[in-house]
Structure formats: structure tokens, C-alpha cells
Amino acid sequence: MREEELRAMIAAAFPDATVTITDLAGDGDHYAAHVVSAAFRGMTRVAQHKAVYAALGGRMGGELHALQLTTGVPS
Structure with a gap:
């Protein structure tokens, strides 16, 4: 998965978000993402993470390792 594609998927789900993506291994398979959004207000950290994973549409464990x-x- 390309970095731009990952950023676009998160931004589509959270239009107000500031999204910072870092390729951790240079292989397009291991990333760090920092996502700041008002949509997370009132959500637990676990719920915030689940919302981001949901935005990735099941690509975790497949295209995105x-x-x-x-x-x-x-x-």
C-alpha cells in the first residue's frame, strides 16, 4: 500500500483530520500514522483506533502488514 493511499483513506473517513504518515521500514508495508481529529472527541483511545482501522476497510493484515x-x- 502506498503512503498516499493510506493517507487518503484516513482523510476520507475523517475530513477534518491532520494525518501524518511515516514509512517505518521503507517497504510500503510498515507505517506509523498520527491522526488528530475532532471526531475522536469523547471516544476512548481504543474506540479511536477502531475507527481508524474501520476506515482502512479490512486492509490491515493484507495490503498493510x-x-x-x-x-x-x-x-
Whole structure:
């Protein structure tokens, strides 16, 4: 999966989000994502992560092997 594709999928689900993607291994398979969105307000960290994984439409474990995820709400 390309970095741009990953960013686009997250941005489509969270249009207000600030999304930072880092390729951890240079192989297009292991990424870190930092996602900040007002949509996460009132959600637990686990719920925030589940929402991001849902936005990826089942690609985790297939096209995307690993995602180190950090989420938050704007300050």
C-alpha cells in the first residue's frame, strides 16, 4: 500500500483530520500514522483506533502488514 493511499483513506473517513504518515521500514508495508481529529472527541483511545482501522476497510493484515497508530483530538 502506498503512503498516499493510506493517507487518503484516513482523510476520507475523517475530513477534518491532520494525518501524518511515516514509512517505518521503507517497504510500503510498515507505517506509523498520527491522526488528530475532532471526531475522536469523547471516544476512548481504543474506540479511536477502531475507527481508524474501520476506515482502512479490512486492509490491515493484507495490503498493510503493520500500522503503529497514535490518535488524538485537537487542542
